[in-house]
Each structure stands twice: as structure tokens, then as C-alpha cells.
Amino acid sequence: MTAKLPVPVTLTGRHVRLEPLGRSHLPDLWATVGPDPEVWRWIPNLPPATEEELGAILDVRIAEAAAGNAVKFAVIDLASGRAVGVTGYYAFNATDEYVEIGGTWYARSVWRTAVNTEAKLLLLVHAFEDLGMGRVFWKTDALNDRSRNAIQRLGAQYEGIHRREKLRANGVWRDTAYFSMLADEWPAARERLTARLAAG
Numbered sequence: 001m002t003a004k005l006p007v008p009v010t011l012t013g014r015h016v017r018l019e020p021l022g023r024s025h026l027p028d029l030w031a032t033v034g035p036d037p038e039v040w041r042w043i044p045n046l047p048p049a050t051e052e053e054l055g056a057i058l059d060v061r062i063a064e065a066a067a068g069n070a071v072k073f074a075v076i077d078l079a080s081g082r083a084v085g086v087t088g089y090y091a092f093n094a095t096d097e098y099v100e101i102g103g104t105w106y107a108r109s110v111w112r113t114a115v116n117t118e119a120k121l122l123l124l125v126h127a128f129e130d131l132g133m134g135r136v137f138w139k140t141d142a143l144n145d146r147s148r149n150a151i152q153r154l155g156a157q158y159e160g161i162h163r164r165e166k167l168r169a170n171g172v173w174r175d176t177a178y179f180s181m182l183a184d185e186w187p188a189a190r191e192r193l194t195a196r197l198a199a200g
Contacts, residue, residue, distance in 0.1 A: 003097040003132040006071045006089045011122040014197070015114040018073035018122055021062060021086060025074040026055050028083035032107035039105055042144045046169060061086065061103065072103065075119050077110065084110050087119055089127070097134035097183075099127050111146075114197055120154050121193045128186045135182055141168075142175040151179045155189030 008020040030051040033039055040047040048054040064070040065088075072088040085106035092099040101123050106116060127133045140147040142161055152158065156179035165176040181189060 003094045003134070004130075005092055005094050006099060006126070006131060008065070008071055009126070011073075011126055013078075013118040013122050015078055015118045016122070017076040017078060018087070018119060019076060021058065021065065021072040021074045021088070023055065023058065023062070025083040026051065026058055029058070029074070029086070030054050032082055032084045032109065033105070036108055038108060042141050042147065043105060058086075061088070070103070073119075075106065075115065077115060084115060085119075087123065089123070091137075092133075097132065098137065099131070099133050099135075100137050100139070101127075102138060114200070116150060117154075117193060118197055121190070121197065124154070124181070124186065124190070124193075128183055133183070135180055137178060137180040139176050139178050142177045144177075148177055148179075154181070155185065155192055156181045157185070 010020070011018040033054075035047040035049055037047050048057060061070070061072045065072045070088050070090045072086065074083045075085040075087055076082065077084045085104065087104040088102065090100040090102050101120065104116075104119075110116070124136060127136050136156075137159075138151045138156060139162075140151065142148075159178040159180055162176045162178060164173045166174045168174045
């Protein structure tokens with residue numbers, strides 16, 4: 001059976017809600033994320049200096065989604081009701097049953113909290129169980145240890161390095177680390193992630 005392509009949906013858990021990204025999320029994202037250089041360190045944009053510069057970054061993400069090349073979500077922290085980050089699906093193919101999870105960034109205040117764990121759990125449940133994907137993958141700068149560790153904590157398997165894959169904003173070529181999870185690995189990963197969230 002062929003998988004289904006992702007489309008904009010709202011996914012809700014105990015800690016976060018993922019909803020289609022829009023310009024309406026800009027004030028929250030500027031207030032919670034703003035120009036924090038650590039958030040933007042590995043993202044191919046210079047840190048936005050103003051709310052409108054962040055708005056221009058959001059506009060690119062929104063345009064990718066409008067063109068059908070991505071499905072982008074604002075990550076809403078249910079405790080505060082505010083948008084605290086962005087994540088999404090990229091590079092999807094229904095025939096070959098794969099989807100990339102990427103374009104993720106969060107306010108530093110929610111790093112190493114339940115926010116990322118539950119956001120990724122919601123995306124994985126939707127990808128494997130609703131869309132019928134056989135492979136979910138992630139990629140990140142090979143030097144970005146924080147991102148690599150977060151991906152591996154989800155239960156993803158390290159696949160290797162694509163050398164000289166992308167030009168960084170500073171003009172230096174980036175090596176990219178790839179990770180994946182397959183459908184038959186998903187039940188065990190789901191059990192671990194659910195247990196981790198329940199443990200707080």
C-alpha cells in the first residue's frame with residue numbers, strides 16, 4: 001500500500017500542540033526565540049535583528065509549505081499557550097514511503113524539556129501510523145552535537161556523513177550527518193519515548 005503525503009494538520013499532545021505555521025505566530029516566536037545566537041547558530045540565516053527579519057525567515061518557511069514542498073508547524077507550549085519553536089516535514093515521497101523531519105528550532109527556554117520529545121513523538125506517530133511511511137529521516141550539520149544527540153535520543157539510527165553537502169552562511173562547506181528510523185523500529189521507539197514523557 002502506498003503511503004500518503006503529509007498535509008497541514010493539527011497534532012496535540014499533553015505538553016505541545018503542532019499547528020500549521022503562519023504569520024500569526026510571529027509575535028510569540030520573536031518574544032520566545034528572538035535573536036538568540038545559540039538558536040540560530042546552525043541555521044543558514046544570520047540571527048534576525050528585528051521582528052520583521054524573523055518574519056522574513058517565517059515567510060520562506062510558509063512559502064515552502066504553500067508550494068507543497070514542506071509541511072511546517074508552529075510548536076505551541078500548552079502551559080503558556082505561546083509558540084516556542086518551529087518544526088516540519090520535508091522531502092516526502094509517498095511511493096517510496098519516506099519523509100524527513102527537519103527545519104526545527106526552539107526557544108532556549110524549552111531545550112531539554114518535554115517540548116521536543118513530544119513534538120517529535122507527534123510527528124513520528126503521524127508519519128508512521130497515519131501516513132504509512134516506511135522510513136523517517138533527519139539530517140543535521142555534522143558539527144552540531146546538540147542536534148545529533150537529540151536525534152539519537154529519539155531512537156534514530158546514525159547512517160553516516162554526506163561530505164561537502166551544503167554551503168553554510170559563513171561560506172564554509174558543511175558535512176551533513178544523516179539519521180533514520182524504519183517502520184519496524186518504530187514500535188520500540190514509541191514505547192521508549194512514551195515512557196520518557198510519562199516519567200517527566
